[in-house]
Amino acid sequence: MRKLGFAALAMAGVIAMGGAAEAATCGNSAKGFDGFLKQFRKEAAAAGISARGLSLLDGVQYQPAIIKKDRSQSVFSLNFLDFQARMVSDYRIKEGRAILQRNKKLFDRIQQQYGVPGAVLVAFWAFETDFGKVLGDFETIPSLATLAWDCRRPDRFREQLLGALRLYDNGDLEREDMRGAWAGEIGLTQFLPKEYFENAVDFDGDGHRNLRKSVPDAMASSAALLVKHGWQANQPFIEEVTVPKDLPWDQADIAIQHPRSQWVKWGVKGAHGKLKADGFPASLLLPMGKDGPAFLAYENFTKAYLLWNESLVYSTTAAYLATRLMGADKIDPGRAPVNPLSYQQIKEMQQILVSKGFDVGDVDGKLGRATRQAVKQEQIRMGWPADSYPTVEFLAALKRS
Secondary structure (H helix, E strand, O other): OOOOOOHHHHHHHHHHHHHHHHHHOOOOOOOOOOHHHHHHHHHHHHHOOOHHHHHHHHHOOOOOHHHHHHOOOOOOHOOHHHHHHHOHHHHHHHHHHHHHHHHHHHHHHHHHHOOOHHHHHHHHHHHHHHOOOOOOEEEEHHHHHHHHHOOHHHHHHHHHHHHHHHHHHHOOOOHHHHHEEOOOOOOOOOOOOHHHHHHHHOOOOOOOOOOOHHHHHHHHHHHHHHHOOOOOOOOOEEEEEEEEOOOHHHHHHOOOOOEEHHHHHHOOOOOOOOOOOOEEEEEEEEOOOOOEEEEEEEEEHHHHHHHHOOOHHHHHHHHHHHHHHHOOOOOOOOOOOOEEOHHHHHHHHHHHHHHHHOOOOOOOOOHHHHHHHHHHHHHHHHHOOOOOOOEHHHHHHHHOO
8 A cells, every 4th residue: 555645645635726726617517527627637646646546537427416416405404303303213222232332342442542432433323324234326536526516615525536536546445445425425434535534544453444344444533533623532522401491592502601500500400310510611502492402512512523514403413322322311302392494494594584684604494503693693683582493483573574
């Protein structure tokens, strides 16, 4: 296997892709795609990719089906209770616990080295590929090349395409292994190629970093990536709590921390035991607002989890599954029924917020951080409890305002 200097190549990639972003155009069809690939080939060669790596670009064609998937409605538009009901099945809890038991020595060794509990890693494994049963069968290079040419997020996917060439160039993956999810993710826990190249580790000691076929490599690499994102050993990530009817709701924000003693003072209680009233910092996470489920979220969640996947509903549910694998009880659905918005209603709300001058990012039917912040500001203006969660009732009031 040819050894490459990771730091040097990473810097070269930033420089090269910065130049490509300025020099190359983008497109929403196959027109111009061949010219883009020709230009990208030059940039990749300048970044140090050998003829072996560049050969992956031979014969690559534009994939309209990938663009269709990129524009399609996302499962992440589901509300938390519906999403967790779909993702946290009895099968996944039973199988996840069995995997942890069968591989106890492996996960103990990973936790000793990286400080990440096995349940956290197995929960991601369950969500990403159903414990390796669904790795995806899309060809990585055509998928990434198509997304790199597309105008929606070209810079992001150009660096991922370069990362994929480096993985092959470095001997980490063979040509037949360059397959995975439609957006280019590879392996048991679905690493994007750049993150794979920069963070994967050879934990089974065979001289290769194979996240498709090696459970030790995939689990340890996932732990290493979480540590890079800010994971702290021997610290909590989320803790289910109950909240009172009255609270300074504008403080329920993953960007705001208070000592646990302050949350206790405000009436927050542990859902499965007494909540410590100490100085440990925590955010109050209300994935469905003041009447739904509630968690205290710690920095391992607000940093590591949300950098693994910025979708709040995904990350909250993945963390919740990890707690179930550790023996926690089922989630409390909350104090009262919540009327969540549908995908189309979220888009409608986003369009209204944009018309009011808010920057919500893409009008995509997802309750991302920018959308929730805009909701919070409108709730404050309307005199509503500012829990950042839009309901059917909120949308009706927003239309009238």
